[in-house]
Amino acid sequence: MIVLFNCTCAVPTTMDSFHPVPVKVNPDLQKERDAALFNPVELTYLKDGGKDKTERRRRCELLAINDPDLQHKDISFMARNERYSNAVRKAVIIARKIKEHRLTNMEEKQLYISAATQYDTYGFGLHYGMFLPALSAQCDEEQRNYWLPLAENLKILGTYAQTELGHGTFIRGLETTAIYDPKTEEFVLHTPTLSALKWWPGNMGKTATHAVVLAQLYTNGKSYGLHPFIVQLRSLENHQPLPGITLGDIGPKLGFHSFDNGFLGFDHVRIPRRNMLMKYSQVSPDGFYIKPIHAKLTYSTMVEARVTLVSDIAYSLSQAVTIAVRYSAVRRQTEQIKGVKEPQILDYRTQQLKLFPYLAAAYAFTFTSFVITGRYIEVQNEMNDGNMESLSELHALSAGLKAFTSYVGNEGIEVCRLSCGGHGYSQASGFPELYTLTAPISTFEGENTVMLLQTARYLMKCATTAKRGLELPRFVLYLSQRQKGQCPARNESDLLDHGLLSDAFEHRARRLVIEAAQKMQSNIGKGNPQHVAWNNCHMYLLKAASAHCHFYVVQTFVKYINDTEMSDAVRDILTSLCQFYALHGIWQNAGDFLQDGYMNGNQLDMVQSLVGKLLDKIRINAVALVDAFDFRDEILCSKLGKYDGNVYEAMYEWAKNSPLNKTEVHDSYNKYLRPLMQSSKAKL
Numbered sequence: 001m002i003v004l005f006n007c008t009c010a011v012p013t014t015m016d017s018f019h020p021v022p023v024k025v026n027p028d029l030q031k032e033r034d035a036a037l038f039n040p041v042e043l044t045y046l047k048d049g050g051k052d053k054t055e056r057r058r059r060c061e062l063l064a065i066n067d068p069d070l071q072h073k074d075i076s077f078m079a080r081n082e083r084y085s086n087a088v089r090k091a092v093i094i095a096r097k098i099k100e101h102r103l104t105n106m107e108e109k110q111l112y113i114s115a116a117t118q119y120d121t122y123g124f125g126l127h128y129g130m131f132l133p134a135l136s137a138q139c140d141e142e143q144r145n146y147w148l149p150l151a152e153n154l155k156i157l158g159t160y161a162q163t164e165l166g167h168g169t170f171i172r173g174l175e176t177t178a179i180y181d182p183k184t185e186e187f188v189l190h191t192p193t194l195s196a197l198k199w200w201p202g203n204m205g206k207t208a209t210h211a212v213v214l215a216q217l218y219t220n221g222k223s224y225g226l227h228p229f230i231v232q233l234r235s236l237e238n239h240q241p242l243p244g245i246t247l248g249d250i251g252p253k254l255g256f257h258s259f260d261n262g263f264l265g266f267d268h269v270r271i272p273r274r275n276m277l278m279k280y281s282q283v284s285p286d287g288f289y290i291k292p293i294h295a296k297l298t299y300s301t302m303v304e305a306r307v308t309l310v311s312d313i314a315y316s317l318s319q320a321v322t323i324a325v326r327y328s329a330v331r332r333q334t335e336q337i338k339g340v341k342e343p344q345i346l347d348y349r350t351q352q353l354k355l356f357p358y359l360a361a362a363y364a365f366t367f368t369s370f371v372i373t374g375r376y377i378e379v380q381n382e383m384n385d386g387n388m389e390s391l392s393e394l395h396a397l398s399a400g401l402k403a404f405t406s407y408v409g410n411e412g413i414e415v416c417r418l419s420c421g422g423h424g425y426s427q428a429s430g431f432p433e434l435y436t437l438t439a440p441i442s443t444f445e446g447e448n449t450v451m452l453l454q455t456a457r458y459l460m461k462c463a464t465t466a467k468r469g470l471e472l473p474r475f476v477l478y479l480s481q482r483q484k485g486q487c488p489a490r491n492e493s494d495l496l497d498h499g500l501l502s503d504a505f506e507h508r509a510r511r512l513v514i515e516a517a518q519k520m521q522s523n524i525g526k527g528n529p530q531h532v533a534w535n536n537c538h539m540y541l542l543k544a545a546s547a548h549c550h551f552y553v554v555q556t557f558v559k560y561i562n563d564t565e566m567s568d569a570v571r572d573i574l575t576s577l578c579q580f581y582a583l584h585g586i587w588q589n590a591g592d593f594l595q596d597g598y599m600n601g602n603q604l605d606m607v608q609s610l611v612g613k614l615l616d617k618i619r620i621n622a623v624a625l626v627d628a629f630d631f632r633d634e635i636l637c638s639k640l641g642k643y644d645g646n647v648y649e650a651m652y653e654w655a656k657n658s659p660l661n662k663t664e665v666h667d668s669y670n671k672y673l674r675p676l677m678q679s680s681k682a683k684l
């Protein structure tokens with residue numbers, strides 16, 4: 001995104017403050033920073049995993065931000081074709097620069113890419129985000145040695161082609177076929193119907209030369225279900241689609257305008273036998289099929305992607321609250337006392353009630369993303385040793401958390417936009433790009449309702465296991481514990497206890513999981529087949545899965561504060577934020593806590609009163625809390641969320657760049673308006 005305005009008034013950064021020292025900071029924002037009760041830099045270090053890591057991140061970001069080759073006009077002022085072309089141009093430069101800057105570590109590469117692309121999508125997003133992970137996870141040794149160097153060195157560009165026009169969720173129902181022909185030792189890929197066209201894969205419309213294609217495998221006349229194949233789509237000489245392959249862009253979408261999501265059809269396309277990715281299942285030259293050690297290993301690329309999306313949501317939500325909180329500190333509205341300055345909108349309780357729950361959620365999700373990423377790595381290591389025991393647990397956890405956090409994240413970004421009034425609707429705010437980039441996370445990598453139902457399916461099994469007194473994995477161990485009678489809180493100070501708050505969410509999750517399991521049992525008891533009972537119980541199952549994820553996030557937030565070393569000042573504010581996250585969650589879901597008498601009306605009154613009191617504690621630190629996310633202006637890409645708070649100047653400068661302002665009088669005046677207004681017999 002554009003960097004013109006932000007750089008003009010900058011002097012070099014200091015070590016502790018990453019932000020260029022502006023000529024003048026809006027006094028309202030300065031006042032907020034002066035009043036904060038903790039040093040935001042400390043929290044930045046904590047969030048990044050230490051001062052060294054923060055400095056390394058800042059260095060990577062600066063490499064991209066200061067690079068003249070990566071500059072361009074604001075994408076808001078570009079048409080789709082130009083955006084696509086610009087994204088490809090940048091992707092190519094990024095690849096070259098990563099080498100030049102010798103960024104070898106994956107985290108550094110990601111930081112660099114995210115600073116270089118900012119609010120736009122990355123032109124090789126699917127190549128790095130899914131194609132390479134799919135190859136890494138699904139190729140056998142020999143295939144890895146062949147394909148990975150080609151993909152890593154960008155000799156081929158890939159995508160992940162799973163979804164079809166007729167099926168996205170129900171992947172067992174995908175129609176593309178890969179029929180093995182032992183005579184030639186080839187698979188024949190075919191699209192038998194219109195609904196079998198691959199539809200949606202990113203970077204497929206115009207960019208990719210290859211795809212990992214998910215297709216139904218047939219050999220010796222028998223169907224063996226979905227398997228991954230690597231297929232060349234376009235010529236490496238002239239980029240033309242290869243014979244038998246139909247390719248194109250699916251057209252404009254709500255967002256992702258720089259992305260060429262595509263369609264793909266096969267007309268009996270032959271590929272060598274060894275283009276089936278054979279780490280887990282194989283077809284021998286004579287067509288003999290060897291099945292995988294776990295039936296769902298083909299789905300592993302999606303599990304990895306879902307884990308990553310939890311961090312992405314935390315990042316986007318952090319950006320949204322940074323914009324909205326800073327803007328709310330400098331925006332003044334509605335005189336309260338005649339002649340006295342209008343208050344900062346951040347002082348309105350309603351504004352705080354809009355923003356602070358999402359500020360707290362942004363931190364909660366950041367800490368949750370650390371834990372789930374750690375768990376992913378553990379399970380991955382176990383799987384590399386041939387132990388698949390924890391795959392189901394990881395699937396349930398990642399599917400549920402991806403859905404839970406993206407629901408809240410999308411809602412939060414929209415609430416932040418609304419909280420900025422009219423200016424939130426301008427592209428200058430950054431919200432339209434941020435919202436449309438984040439919105440599809442609720443859909444892709446597994447539609448959210450469907451993902452929560454997958455978590456519920458796992459929880460139902462765990463409830464049965466618990467009932468039988470058998471052992472459960474750690475993250476669902478609470479299901480085997482007895483329900484505690486009533487919430488023991490007698491006064492407000494009891495309700496601030498992290499243990500008590502976590503217990504309340506645990507109680508709610510256990511009750512709702514058990515309730516859903518009972519409803520299922522009674523539905524089946526009435527003679528309903530499993531799938532009918534399941535459908536009848538959707539409302540209980542969804543609630544149970546959501547409550548489980550909510551508990552997981554609260555518990556993770558509490559544990560993070562308990563287990564992490566930090567200064568008293570930072571601990572104090574994170575403690576308030578965590579209390580607020582939990583209490584606000586109880587208040588918003590009061591019915592769940594009252595329904596079985598776990599809490600009573602008096603306790604709920606206290607919860608509500610505490611939510612109000614904690615608003616003050618957060619209010620004084622709100623700007624410092626968003627400063628601690630440490631987004632440079634060039635990354636935030638928002639005129640409302642600028643670090644210096646000089647919002648109106650920035651908006652005016654930005655608007656002047658609108659292509660409509662290129663000429664004083666637009667062409668349409670001479671074409672349409674002038675004839676209309678100057679004709680004596682104008683007909684409308």
Ligand SMILES: CCCCCCCCCCCCCCCCC/C=C/C(=O)SCCNC(=O)CCNC(=O)[C@H](O)C(C)(C)COP(=O)(O)OP(=O)(O)OC[C@H]1O[C@@H](n2cnc3c(N)ncnc32)[C@H](O)[C@@H]1OP(=O)(O)O
Binds near residue numbers: 106124169202392443
């Ligand atoms: C220089 C280098 C730098 C690197 C930088 C990197 C930069 C990266 C930038 C990235 C930018 C990316 C941009 C945007 C990307 C967007 C891309 C989007 C991609 C996609 O959307 S891909 C398509 C995703 N599709 C889906 O997710 C489909 C969802 N559907 C399903 O997953 C399944 O069909 C299902 C789970 C809903 C149902 O499956 P199925 O019918 O087979 O299963 P059942 O319901 O019958 O259950 C059977 C049992 O299987 C278990 N199960 C299901 N899934 C899994 C799994 N994944 N793992 C383990 N187990 C699984 C069920 O739980 C059942 O178990 P049970 O024991 O029988 O109960």
Ligand SMILES: Cc1cc2nc3c(=O)[nH]c(=O)nc-3n(C[C@H](O)[C@H](O)[C@H](O)COP(=O)(O)OP(=O)(O)OC[C@H]3O[C@@H](n4cnc5c(N)ncnc54)[C@H](O)[C@@H]3O)c2cc1C
Binds near residue numbers: 160167440443447
């Ligand atoms: C921006 C974007 C990028 C994408 N990129 C890729 C890509 O790179 N590669 C790729 O292969 N795909 C990609 N996809 C496709 C994406 O993965 C699918 O759209 C997604 O998995 C949802 O599937 P669907 O479209 O079939 O939704 P549907 O399943 O048709 O969902 C429609 C509705 O039906 C409901 N529903 C469906 N099944 C059930 C059920 N069993 N129980 C209850 N309710 C149900 C859902 O909850 C939803 O409300 C992308 C999609 C988007 C939007």
